[in-house]
Amino acid sequence: MTLRAENAKMVGKLAVVTAGMFAFGYLLVPLYKHICEATGINILSLSERQVPGGGTAGASVNLNTQVDxxxxxxxxxxANARGPWEFKPATRSVDVHPGALTTVMYQFQNVQDRRMSAQAIPSYAPHQAAAYFNKVECFCFQQYTLEPGEKKEWPVAFVIDPKLSKDVKTITLSYTFFEVGGKTPPAPQS
Structure with a gap:
């Protein structure tokens, strides 16, 4: 066999391997989707879902099986402010199912005539609920600076873990908003 024939044979084998790799990569998405549907893994990202009793729920239905x-x-x-702030929740309470993603807004305003930086510190009642109250997004994760008179609204997105004791019917999420980097009063003398 000549060198030219061997090279042509090798190019043919490489073309078959390349086509096979491309086909495998192309088929991974539907294969992955079918495996996930069969095992129940990654169910939140599926756009279509089989409904009990047969049929398909529809192209835009997302069923979260983790919601109780x-x-x-x-x-x-x-909301509590330690300093010259107007700070309050946009709504005083919401009813949620454990496992459901919920978003609420908090409103802030700097009522001083100077620029101020602050950060919020959360607390929970009952205290045992803190371990089951999972914040996905929260203004308490960082410090904020507001100009004089500036108003802002920031979200708190959270999920309550379904493993929370069934005895707990009400959770209070309380934030205290503190000025940071400002003048700190001296410690009390004993």
Whole structure:
């Protein structure tokens, strides 16, 4: 066999391997989707879902199987400001199902005539709920600076873990908003 014939044979083999790799990569997406549907893994990202009794729910239906719709928890929101701020939740309470993603807004305003920086510190009641209250997005994760008179609204997105004790019917999420980097009063003398 000549060198030219061997090279042509090698190019043919490489072309078959390349086509096979491309086909495998192309088929991974539907294969992955079918494996996920069969095992129940990654169910949140599927756009279509089989409905019990047969049929398809529809192209835009996302079913979250982690939501406990058998119970409802009332989440109350509280706001305290340590300093010259107007700080309050946009809504005082919401009823949520454990496992459901919920977003609420908090409103802030710097009522001073100077620029101020602050940060919020959360607390929970009952205290045992803190371990089951998972914040996905929260203004308490960082410090904020507001100009004189500036108003802002920031979200708190959270999920209550369905493993929370069924005894807990109400959770209070309280934030205290502190000025940071400002003048700190001296410690009290004993």
């Amino acid at each position: 719709t058998s119970r409802t928890i009332t989440v109350e929101f509280d």
